[in-house]
Amino acid sequence: xxxxxxxxxxxxxxxxxxxxxxxxxxxxxxxxxxxxxxxxxxxxxxxxxxxxxxxxxxxxxxxxxxxxxxxxxxxxxxxxxxxxxxxxxxxxxxxxxxxxxxxxxxxxxxxxxxxxxxxxxxxxxxxxxxxxxxxxxxxxxxxxxxxxxxxxxxxxxxxxxxxxxxxxxxxxxxxxxxxxxxxxxxxxxxxxxxxxxxxxxxxxxxxxxxxxxxxxxxxxxxxxxxxxxxxxxxxxxxxxxxxxxxxxxxxxxxxxxxxxxxxxxxxxxxxxxxxxxxxxxxxxxxxxxxxxxxxxxxxxxxxxxxxxxxxxxxxxxxxxxxxxxxxxxxxxxxxxxxxxxxxxxxxxxxxxxxxxxxxxxxxxxxxxxxxxxxxxxxxxxxxxxxxxxxxxxxxxxxxxxxxxxxxxxxxxxxxxxxxxxxxxxxxxxxxxxxxxxx
Amino acid sequence: xxxxxxxxxxxxxxxxxxxxxxxxxxxxxxxxxxxxxxxxxxxxxxxxxxxxxxxxxxxxxxxxxxxxxxxxxxxxxxxxxxxxxxxxxxxxxxxxxxxxxxxxxxxxxxxxxxxxxxxxxxxxxxxxxxxxxxxxxxxxxxxxxxxxxxxxxxxxxxxxxxxxxxxxxxxxxxxxxxxxxxxxxxxxxxxxxxxxxxxxxxxxxxxxxxxxxxxxxxxxxxxxxxxxxxxxxxxxxxxxxxxxxxxxxxxxxxxxxxxxxxxxxxxxxxxxxxxxxxxxxxxxxxxx
Numbered sequence: 001x002x003x004x005x006x007x008x009x010x011x012x013x014x015x016x017x018x019x020x021x022x023x024x025x026x027x028x029x030x031x032x033x034x035x036x037x038x039x040x041x042x043x044x045x046x047x048x049x050x051x052x053x054x055x056x057x058x059x060x061x062x063x064x065x066x067x068x069x070x071x072x073x074x075x076x077x078x079x080x081x082x083x084x085x086x087x088x089x090x091x092x093x094x095x096x097x098x099x100x101x102x103x104x105x106x107x108x109x110x111x112x113x114x115x116x117x118x119x120x121x122x123x124x125x126x127x128x129x130x131x132x133x134x135x136x137x138x139x140x141x142x143x144x145x146x147x148x149x150x151x152x153x154x155x156x157x158x159x160x161x162x163x164x165x166x167x168x169x170x171x172x173x174x175x176x177x178x179x180x181x182x183x184x185x186x187x188x189x190x191x192x193x194x195x196x197x198x199x200x201x202x203x204x205x206x207x208x209x210x211x212x213x214x215x216x217x218x219x220x221x222x223x224x225x226x227x228x229x230x231x232x233x234x235x236x237x238x239x240x241x242x243x244x245x246x247x248x249x250x251x252x253x254x255x256x257x258x259x260x261x262x263x264x265x266x267x268x269x270x271x272x273x274x275x276x277x278x279x280x281x282x283x284x285x286x287x288x289x290x291x292x293x294x295x296x297x298x299x300x301x302x303x304x305x306x307x308x309x310x311x312x313x314x315x316x317x318x319x320x321x322x323x324x325x326x327x328x329x330x331x332x333x334x335x336x337x338x339x340x341x342x343x344x345x346x347x348x349x350x351x352x353x354x355x356x357x358x359x360x361x362x363x364x365x366x367x368x369x370x371x372x373x374x375x376x377x378x379x380x381x382x383x384x385x386x387x388x389x390x391x392x393x394x395x396x397x398x399x400x401x402x403x404x405x406x407x408x409x410x411x412x413x414x415x416x417x418x419x420x421x422x423x424x425x426x427x428x429x430x431x432x433x434x435x436x437x438x
Numbered sequence: 439x440x441x442x443x444x445x446x447x448x449x450x451x452x453x454x455x456x457x458x459x460x461x462x463x464x465x466x467x468x469x470x471x472x473x474x475x476x477x478x479x480x481x482x483x484x485x486x487x488x489x490x491x492x493x494x495x496x497x498x499x500x501x502x503x504x505x506x507x508x509x510x511x512x513x514x515x516x517x518x519x520x521x522x523x524x525x526x527x528x529x530x531x532x533x534x535x536x537x538x539x540x541x542x543x544x545x546x547x548x549x550x551x552x553x554x555x556x557x558x559x560x561x562x563x564x565x566x567x568x569x570x571x572x573x574x575x576x577x578x579x580x581x582x583x584x585x586x587x588x589x590x591x592x593x594x595x596x597x598x599x600x601x602x603x604x605x606x607x608x609x610x611x612x613x614x615x616x617x618x619x620x621x622x623x624x625x626x627x628x629x630x631x632x633x634x635x636x637x638x639x640x641x642x643x644x645x646x647x648x649x650x651x652x653x654x655x656x657x658x659x660x661x662x663x664x665x666x667x668x669x670x671x672x673x674x675x676x677x678x679x680x681x682x683x684x685x686x687x688x689x690x691x692x693x694x695x696x697x698x699x700x701x702x703x704x705x706x707x708x709x710x711x712x713x714x715x716x717x718x719x720x721x722x723x724x725x726x
Contacts, residue, residue: 056546058656060554099656201700230699235660237455237651238688240448241695241702244441244574260556261652268650271566272578273444290555294652298566 047081047088047362049352050095050111052122052132053345057099058234058259061288062124062147062341068333069345070094072326073353076319081353083362090356092349093117097128101203105131112139119144119356119368121348124341126152126203133157133168142368143168144352147344150174150394151214152207164392167365169372171351171384172344173399175208177421178305179218181401182281184420185303186224186253188431191278194225196251198242198258198266201231204284205257215255227251234259239266243273252278258285264294271298278433279303281401289337292404292412299404299412301434306402308343308381311416312425316380318350323380337410347379347397382422398422403431440574442696447577449692453685454585455650458643459665460672460680461592462636468675469612469632470526472533476541478662480637483544484510484644485653486552488559499559499649507641514637518630526629541658548655556652565649584646588684591639592677598635599677608632612675667710673723682721 051070055063070092080089093115097104104127111117112135120143122132129145134157136143145153145168153170154161186195197216199209208214209231219226227249229242243266246254254277258266263285270276286292286304293299310324321329326346327338354377361367376385382398389395401418417431459481466472474480487509491502521540525532567579599605610618611628619625647653647661668687672679687706694705713720 056549056554056656058654058660060549060654060656061556064554198699232695232699233703235657236702237661237664238448238452238692238695238702240445240692242699244444244696248441261654261657264556264558264652265650268565268580269578272568272581273576274568274570274573288556290557291652294556294558296558296560296565 045088047083047090047119047356048115048117049090049092049349050108050115050117050120050122051092051349052095052097052104052107052111052120052128054099054124054128055094055096057097059099059125059127061260061290061339063096064336065330065334065339065342065345066094068330069342069349071333072319072329073346073349077353081357083356083359088362090353097122097132099127101127101131104128105135108132108135109139112136112141117141118362118365119352121145121352123147123345123348126156126207129153129170130157130203133165133170137165137167140167140365142365142372144348144355144372145170146172146348146397147341148172148204149178149208150390150396151210152204154391154394155210155213156203156207159391159393161391167369169386169393169395171347171381171386171395171397173305173307173396173421174390174394175213175215175218176390177396177399178208178283179215179222180421181305181399181418182215182255183219183222183224184418185281185401185403185431186279188418189278189433191252192250193223193253194227194249194251195219195253195255196227196229196242196246196249196277198229198239198254198256199231200234200257200259200262200284202234202259205231208257208283219255224253229256232262234262236262237265239269240273242266243270243275246277247273247275254280255282257283260285260288260291260294263291267295267298267302276434276436279431280434286404286414287340289339289410289412289414292414300406301403301432303401303403303417303431304414306340306400306414306416307397308340309402309414309416310338311428312343312382312398314380314382315378316346316350317378318346318353321380326380343381344397347381347384350379351375351377351384398425400425400427401431403429405429440572444575445692445696446689447575448581449689450685451577451581451585452688452692453668453681454581454588454688455643455647456664456668456684456687457588457592457681458584458639458646458684459662460668460684461588461595461677462639462643463665464669464672464675464677464680465595465632465636465639467669469608470522470533470629471530472522472526473530473537474636475534475537476544476658477537477640477665478658478660479541479544480510480640480658481644481647481661482548482653482655482658483513484637484641485557485559485648486548487641488645488648489552489557492559499561499645500564502559503642503645506645507638510641510644511634511638514640515630515634517637518633519626522633523626523629545655545658552655554654554656556654557648558652559645559648561649580646580650584650587642587646588681591642592681595635595639596677604631664706667706670720671710671713673720676720676722679720679722 095107407413668683672683695702
């Protein structure tokens, strides 16, 4: 029985497995060549997917839709998927990263060595994705990730565009699209083209503020003057120094990377200090309706990157649902307004299933890798194909610019106001400067 | 020049926030030598209590204090009598570990009940109201209110500690619990009252923090660290010391941030380490 569980993650994993499992499995499994056993009993085994996501801790809102998405995908999988003519049951093993990079690495290692997963999936911020991908790269386990800018995934892990990675692939938008989208928004209104920037000192903020690969050179190239107020420690209590600087330089535009609580502190202090920029377009902080509701009416007019919305013209290749239908289902199931990670969590799982269905030999990780590299798939977040990536291992998904407005059915809605980086998605409204009362 | 004055003023006002976090800790440590790791989570808990009160009764968060302070005080008393009293003895470690466990329980309990969504208490125009002295010098009404409340709370606690019968009991059990008991004090009850008082201050700190910034179930520990540092800079059980400690932290951070935003938090920690290295008992601590 126990032998049936052998899968082929990597030679290093096998030696570790022996150590961990000790006598219980030492008998037949350790003596015989694992490769043969895996192959012989393949038909009767379950395909195991690891799924690492932040479900508790400071960035838990990114994982808030996990349960809903997983339920839908498990239903679509039913009793299994067909790989190479054989039907395999699929088990998705969900692990909480607790918003902590060390924890993410730990659960990834456990999924690899103890659960012997066939394919690793991780999502939501570089703090989750990078440590998991690193574990997979070291252990030779196929890994697909999403929901952090590809630059943070690639350069954040010391990636070399000439070489790339062997085992880890990523789909999401990147810094280049942010530049195009944000500057597109700012060009739509009258400003002095002076941009003040603040960056959260975490994996995403550091990657995005990089003077070579990051946003700053892009903004300067697009004709904006950049006042860089530097990196700040997440959960700061005071932004006076930065606000003073932006005010002195007369910045009409504010941008950067914030966690939602930091942005709330910053935005209240801006008001207290009498700083009234015309456009505030920040990444990460304004993705969730809850974060905007926390700002009250002072959240209206703020703008953000928009990776996905019910207005995106894409359909799930797994369930056939449109973006709007998936969002409506989410609201029905949870009573909550849609959030952007819904689309990408679903896409991650449907891409994984597509990869597995095309895999020739599911017991051979190399075969799964071939299948990943050959992906050309229409997902609910748009086309995913690693043949057209900016670098090996990365491919981009559409990105548009959104602005928060007073909602019709919900308190506040984000609407698409710029599609410079992906004209295939229609805009819904026009970008407006922030209106300040009195 | 005016920019610098503004920076320092804001730093001092932040000190009020830190002092408010710190003073409850100092009280508990002073009376029963309990290092309460769950202090930050209790601050967040009181923010959620205020959230429920404001949403169900439609009150302004500042008015909701009328309910939140007694509720948290009661929770504090029950917590002490039902939990912490069982762990207090000659060893510092068991109560510390229990408070650590409590911290984990509160965070995950809140996550289950309220989800990970960011929340904030909406207090209306006061959030952004400001007193303008010049173009460069603006003092937010809310930070100012917070500072004034911190001063009042600390003054109040100081008076309570040294002018009243209950304060005398606090000091007695702190100085020597055994003798205090021989003199007819019920230590368990006194400890309960101290924790109740500490959580009443926590409630105030929690509501003010929740108006000022977003909170979610995981906010507690990160916000608490400055409270701890303020307590230690000020001298473990001195109330006015926590205010001075908070202000020192706030001002050092503000000045450092002006030089380079990346130095902001580091400079605060360095100031803390310097005090720890050269005056381990804190600026106003009694030498044991």
